Amino acid sequence: MVRVIVGTQFGDEGKGRAVEFLAPHTQVIARYQGGANAGHTIHINREPFVFHLVPSGIIYPHTLCIIGNGVALDPEELIKEIKVLKQKGINIENRLFLSLYAHIVMPYHKSKDDLNNSIGTTHRGIGPCYEDKCTRIGIRLMDLLSPEILEEKLKHNLSIFNSFNLEFKSIYEQYLSFGKFLSPFVTDTAVLLNQWIDEGKEVLLEGAQGLLLDIDHGTYPFVTSSNPHSGGACCGLGISPTRIDEVIGVTKAYTTRVGKGPLPTRLSPEIEKKVREFGKEYGATTGRPRRCGWLDIPLLHRAMMVNDIKQILLTKLDVLDKLPEIKICKEYKDMDAQWYNSANLETLEPIYETLPGWMTPTQNIRKYKDLPTNAKRYIERISELLGVKMMAIFIGPQKEDSIEL
Numbered sequence: 001m002v003r004v005i006v007g008t009q010f011g012d013e014g015k016g017r018a019v020e021f022l023a024p025h026t027q028v029i030a031r032y033q034g035g036a037n038a039g040h041t042i043h044i045n046r047e048p049f050v051f052h053l054v055p056s057g058i059i060y061p062h063t064l065c066i067i068g069n070g071v072a073l074d075p076e077e078l079i080k081e082i083k084v085l086k087q088k089g090i091n092i093e094n095r096l097f098l099s100l101y102a103h104i105v106m107p108y109h110k111s112k113d114d115l116n117n118s119i120g121t122t123h124r125g126i127g128p129c130y131e132d133k134c135t136r137i138g139i140r141l142m143d144l145l146s147p148e149i150l151e152e153k154l155k156h157n158l159s160i161f162n163s164f165n166l167e168f169k170s171i172y173e174q175y176l177s178f179g180k181f182l183s184p185f186v187t188d189t190a191v192l193l194n195q196w197i198d199e200g201k202e203v204l205l206e207g208a209q210g211l212l213l214d215i216d217h218g219t220y221p222f223v224t225s226s227n228p229h230s231g232g233a234c235c236g237l238g239i240s241p242t243r244i245d246e247v248i249g250v251t252k253a254y255t256t257r258v259g260k261g262p263l264p265t266r267l268s269p270e271i272e273k274k275v276r277e278f279g280k281e282y283g284a285t286t287g288r289p290r291r292c293g294w295l296d297i298p299l300l301h302r303a304m305m306v307n308d309i310k311q312i313l314l315t316k317l318d319v320l321d322k323l324p325e326i327k328i329c330k331e332y333k334d335m336d337a338q339w340y341n342s343a344n345l346e347t348l349e350p351i352y353e354t355l356p357g358w359m360t361p362t363q364n365i366r367k368y369k370d371l372p373t374n375a376k377r378y379i380e381r382i383s384e385l386l387g388v389k390m391m392a393i394f395i396g397p398q399k400e401d402s403i404e405l
């Protein structure tokens with residue numbers, strides 16, 4: 001069975017936890033796009049740990065993990081992550097596989113990202129790295145293993161980016177050493193993945209960011225530079241759409257957004273403050289406060305439709321425990337057109353349905369039937385409005401804080 005995990009909002013829905021939740025029944029986990037702009041948090045021995053590149057399922061010793069060709073790979077970040085995982089006693093030898101076709105984030109990508117950042121990016125060089133990929137001057141992981149090719153490409157690219165005053169020799173030596181460190185993990189991951197699917201292994205394809213940050217389907221231009229969309233999994237890993245059995249959405253029980261761009265259902269400052277505090281809504285990668293909003297059904301509908309999502313994991317329900325009333329944006333006023341963009345989203349007026357809160361802690365609940373009635377009403381209303389089933393509800397940040405349905 002091959003399943004894709006997709007964020008259905010503006011990222012940070014809890015994808016890291018969703019992968020951790022499904023990993024015990026999964027043999028292969030493959031990340032397909034984005035880069036170290038992602039921050040996927042889980043808890044290891046009750047301590048938070050943020051994954052930027054490696055799939056969070058690596059914590060289970062039985063899993064095989066892939067970083068695919070579609071990922072903008074920052075070797076420095078990856079090496080840091082590998083070293084910390086080793087310190088935590090997580091063995092990655094013969095378990096982590098990196099695509100030799102993945103494009104490398106270079107120092108000039110980060111400089112360029114810092115310089116031209118009108119949309120509030122994570123400054124991880126992601127857009128400029130994909131830009132080089134598309135203009136066909138990108139440096140790929142395989143190039144870090146070939147000194148002559150790296151020299152030629154780096155000299156050429158530095159001549160283009162020379163306004164950043166970056167020095168060839170130190171970058172060349174540093175990236176060759178990154179290549180040396182990573183070489184045992186580098187392989188043609190598309191061959192491996194197709195073979196593992198043929199063998200009938202249980203496979204999860206892990207997206208970063210979320211549908212509304214998708215370069216094609218998100219709130220352009222306030223988006224990331226790749227396709228978190230389920231289809232991105234095919235391009236970013238080298239498999240056919242015919243290989244995918246199911247797409248699972250990860251949906252936070254409310255909305256958050258970090259960086260610029262419209263957030264039509266934004267909470268009043270007073271409620272936002274509470275939700276940000278209860279939900280610890282600060283960027284896992286940049287530490288920026290996340291803006292918070294009510295659940296936005298029209299935007300979620302779009303995510304369900306374009307990804308063909310029939311099941312979701314609903315996360316962070318516990319964050320709403322102390323709110324006396326909870327709103328759901330059912331539709332927008334006077335929105336006849338079936339399309340939206342970042343300009344009309346700024347002006348559209350949400351029409352809300354108000355549900356009573358439950359004002360009861362939910363974190364220790366493990367069975368659906370034991371949830372407060374109003375929490376069940378909220379969950380069932382979401383399921384009804386979106387026309388999807390709930391696969392599980394998360395009610396806290398720890399591994400055990402989940403209710404399987």
Ligand code: GDP
Nearest residue numbers: 012013014015016039040041316394395396397
């Ligand atoms: P991702 O990028 O989609 O993996 O999500 P992030 O890790 O950026 O953000 C999710 C945050 O919420 C992290 O701090 C998680 O530890 C936390 N989290 C995940 N699920 C839950 C939940 O059900 N309840 C609470 N309170 N926190 C959660």
Ligand code: IMO
Nearest residue numbers: 011012037038039121122208209223224258259
């Ligand atoms: P995860 O995988 C939330 C946002 C940035 C910015 C826009 C473009 O943890 O859900 P970029 O650096 O990608 O060029 O920035 O996208 N963004 C994210 N927001 N979660 C993420 O990843 C994000 N990755 C990028 O804040 O608005």
Ligand code: MG
Nearest residue numbers: 012039040284
């Ligand atoms: Mg995140």
